[in-house]
Amino acid sequence: MAAMTNTTTNRMKRLIADISEHGATPSRVKKITNALRAVTAERDAAADQVKELESRLAEPKPRPIETAPKDGRLLRLFVHYEINDWTPLEDADKAWTIGFNGLDATGEDEWQMAGWCWGHDHFTEGKGEPIGWLPFHCAETVTVQPLAWCSAGYNGQSQEASALGLDVFYRVSGKPGDWTLTSPGAREYVHTPGYATREDARAAAQVDYARRVLGALIDAPAREVTVRENRASELMRLSWDIDARADEVARNNLPVSAYNELRDVAKGIRALVPDDEKQAVVAALSQGGEA
Structure with missing residues (x-):
């Protein structure tokens, strides 16, 4: 085009x-x-x-809800909401949220999820029918950062980029109309010539880099739910991470409204965790364990 x-x-x-x-x-x-x-x-x-x-x-494709794990792990849920129980995080009858199902541990096939009370503007327990899901952390939502290139060679025309612990992971060399990309192979570096511009060779390196990084990501295997590895732990850790982001906002003298909004989000997430499970998480951490 x-x-x-x-x-x-x-x-x-x-x-x-x-x-x-x-x-x-x-x-x-x-x-x-x-x-x-x-x-x-x-x-x-x-x-x-x-x-x-x-x-x-912008709209990741959800997986069939029938394939969702029900072992208490935190998931991204795509939910259909009814007007009588209007609790979506966005003003739409189908929207993304986070939640879990603890069937494997409790025997109760029940979804619990974060929601929003539109009448009083606060987080609440969501009410709706999950119709799709995605892992909370997965390749579909991971962005691979751009490679950082620097000039190399006696004339400065060649360029190199470090990656995955190697100072020179990629090298682009040659002349206008015939650039060569050098990258690691199984046993030795591979030279791929024939790129019309240096930018084309660098773009090919970025695609290769993303393939290597994303190809190494897999969904976490299902694990037996324990006090230290359950939905309460994941929700609490998420809320603490948001608290940390709020502190970063304060340290950088950003608007108070942003700080308050992040604190409200963290508080709303913690509200999903029963008090006894909160205590179990904190107790495990205080004893030097993993929550």
């Missing part, structure tokens, strides 16, 4: 120069009008593609 648009816009530039030099005859005006329409159509098509990609990235 980009190449086609560049061709069309270059044609427009030639037509404009032609009109400037020889005058706006009906034939030339018609040609430039048609070129303008082509550019507009291509621009609109590209915009539609961008919107589609953005919607895919």
